[in-house]
Every structure is written in C-alpha cells, then in structure tokens.
Amino acid sequence: MKQEQNRGKRCHCIVCGAELGTKPLLEMAHMPASAQKIPLTKEEAENEAVDLRLFQCPGCGLVQFDCEPVDYYRDVIRSGGYSTTMVELRTRQYRHLIEKYHLEGKKFLEAGCGRGEFLKVLTSFPVKAYGIEHKGDLVEIARKDGLNVIRDFTERVDHVIGTEGPYDVFLSFNFLEHQPQPGVMLDCISNNLTEDGMGLITVPSFEYILDNDGYYELIRDHITYYTFETLRYLLESHGFQVLEEEMVNRDTLAVIVRKTGAKKAGQKPAAKKAVEIVYGKADVSGLEKNRDKLDHELENLSDSLKKENKTMAVWGASHQGFTLTATTHLKDSVSYIIDSAPFKQGRFAPGSGLPIVPPDYVTDHMVDAILIVAPGYTEEIAGNIRKWWGEQIRILTLRSEKVEELS
Numbered sequence: 001m002k003q004e005q006n007r008g009k010r011c012h013c014i015v016c017g018a019e020l021g022t023k024p025l026l027e028m029a030h031m032p033a034s035a036q037k038i039p040l041t042k043e044e045a046e047n048e049a050v051d052l053r054l055f056q057c058p059g060c061g062l063v064q065f066d067c068e069p070v071d072y073y074r075d076v077i078r079s080g081g082y083s084t085t086m087v088e089l090r091t092r093q094y095r096h097l098i099e100k101y102h103l104e105g106k107k108f109l110e111a112g113c114g115r116g117e118f119l120k121v122l123t124s125f126p127v128k129a130y131g132i133e134h135k136g137d138l139v140e141i142a143r144k145d146g147l148n149v150i151r152d153f154t155e156r157v158d159h160v161i162g163t164e165g166p167y168d169v170f171l172s173f174n175f176l177e178h179q180p181q182p183g184v185m186l187d188c189i190s191n192n193l194t195e196d197g198m199g200l201i202t203v204p205s206f207e208y209i210l211d212n213d214g215y216y217e218l219i220r221d222h223i224t225y226y227t228f229e230t231l232r233y234l235l236e237s238h239g240f241q242v243l244e245e246e247m248v249n250r251d252t253l254a255v256i257v258r259k260t261g262a263k264k265a266g267q268k269p270a271a272k273k274a275v276e277i278v279y280g281k282a283d284v285s286g287l288e289k290n291r292d293k294l295d296h297e298l299e300n301l302s303d304s305l306k307k308e309n310k311t312m313a314v315w316g317a318s319h320q321g322f323t324l325t326a327t328t329h330l331k332d333s334v335s336y337i338i339d340s341a342p343f344k345q346g347r348f349a350p351g352s353g354l355p356i357v358p359p360d361y362v363t364d365h366m367v368d369a370i371l372i373v374a375p376g377y378t379e380e381i382a383g384n385i386r387k388w389w390g391e392q393i394r395i396l397t398l399r400s401e402k403v404e405e406l407s
C-alpha cells in the first residue's frame, strides 16, 4: 500500500484556524514526499510520493498545503552552505539591524541555526550570538566551529530556551515556511524575549513563485507560502509589530519586527473578510500553464529519444529534479540522476525511484543526452560534461517552460 493513503489531511488553516474548504487552488499528483529524505532502496523511493493540494485560507489568505508536514520540519537543513551572496546579504541585514536600532552588546538568538552558517557571520558584530538547532549532528558541527549553539526547539509556548534568556533579538531564516505550528514557534520565542525584543525573519516569497510561474518550486517541505500580507497577519496575531519589510535576493521576504505584547491584551488583528480574500485570491493559472507546457515538451523529448533508441540522464538531485522525474514523462525515459553530493549518491529519488549516481558513473554507463536541472549551476555542469566526455553527449537544460539545447 502506498504511504500517501496513510497521510492525514488537515481541514483548518495553520495560522488562523479557519476551515480551508473543499476547493484547492491547485492539485499536484505523485509529487516527491520529501526534498531531503532520499531513500536507500528503489522500492522505498517509489513509495515516497504524495498527492498534494494547495489551498488558500478564506480567513487570512495564507496559501498552504493541507497535508502533514515532513517529519524533519524541526531540523534546519541548508544545502546552499556558505555562498558569498548569502554571507554578503546577512552581513548587510545584521549591520542595518544593529546600527539602526542600536543593538550593540545585545543578546541575539537564531532559532533554527542549522550548522551555524549565518550565526558565524553574526560573530563579527559587537553582539552576543546564540543559536538553537534541533538536529543533533548539526549542533555538534556548529559547536566545533566555536559557536554558542544548543540542541533545542520551540516545541511549546511555555518552553524556556537555554539558560541565557531573555534574549533581545531573534533571527529566523527560511524556517517558518516549514512549520505546521508557526504561531506556537512565535509565541515561544516571544516568551523568551525581553519586553521590547526584536526579530529579523525571512521566508520565500509566494509572489516570486507566481511571477515566475515556478511550479517546480512548490515542495511539500514548504507547507506554507507567505506573502508580505499573510506574513504580517501571522506576526501581528502573535504580538509582533512589523517595522520594516523588504524583498531580498529577488525571491525572499525579509521583515523586522518588535514585540508589542498586544497578544497578551487580546488584541488579535481581525481576520480579513471573505470578500477581500476573493479579490486577493492567488492566481495560479500561470503555474498550471507552465506545468502543462513543460510536461508536453518533455513528452516530445521522451518520444523522440525512444524512437531513436537513445538514452538520457538528469543532472541534479534537487527538489526540482525530483519533482520533474516524479511527475512528468521523464520517468519513462531517464536512466539515472547524476549529482556531485556524496550523501545523495547510491540512493534513490523520492517519487520516481531513479538511482542517484556520482558523475564518474557516466563514463561506464554512457547516455546519449543529459538534461541539466540545477538552477544556478547549469553553465558549470555543461562545461564539465564537455570536458569529461567530449562532444558525444547532447546537453539539454530547462529554462522556464522550455527545454533548450546547449551547444
């Protein structure tokens, strides 16, 4: 029996509790059940598929899946690591926050700090930097790196975080969108903050996904899809005032908040009226069109390869690669998925069950074409394919809704 039949559905909004209703914005069949849990067997991988339904809450407007969260939602797994762009962004954000609000010497807490990638950047500022992380091996890595990190999670509202509280400022980087109880997380943090404590929060932007028809950005790990409006509603409902809002890296919402304590006085902001939500309803037609176009393109590609008796591989065991191979005609025509990350190799892609292999596997298992699905690394990978295997392999990539041939 497929696992998806055992997974419960949620009927109420994660943030305001309103009933989600019966009409999803979007239904997505046979999606990878997880972006991070990569099974060890083909059979297990084939069972790691779920049908996802994306809803918009009629109470607060928040877009969300109605499924259970992935079981590792408390862990902060950042595959990007230390990129120069991210270090520069955090440095700019920290400097602005500390200088503008005079936070020198204050205690900062990063709630969900992973291996401490961003906490490390904070240590070059004149503040006290603390972090909590749920995943034990990441805590160890952060501590070995000299960071002040403990294993902890904001499980309950009355949970006391560490022994250094109350903290003056909290940081939360791309973590809220994984949370099935973002309100509990915020209340817990609030209770561990000083009276006029502050916060800096980032989440992926849903508007960015809509503007770019980014169907393949939707993943089960991200159970909610915030806009400035719905994020503000969540924060105000939990006693935070939004002082600044900014779009960063083109695809991420960043907000600075201050604790007001309004929650204690019972001043929950009124949920929006249904009529406003109807006018503000998220338009996902572009996403659907993009998905259909791409599926059609990939069907044509699969057919033409099959006719010529040719083989193909995908490069990139990322969530986009998993979704594409699980949901389109690719699964019938692809032999394997190539990825350079050792911890993914020897495993199988959730949804499609395709094996994930290291680049040197190609030498003894040559294919006629490689489709690169690795946004941001396409040129580098294409260069390596030419360098290692010459001109014999056709190189293809995905740009928006089209398959393109690279020469």
Ligand SMILES: [Zn+2]
Pocket: 013, 014, 015, 016, 017, 018, 057, 058, 059, 060, 061, 062
């Ligand atoms: Zn809601």
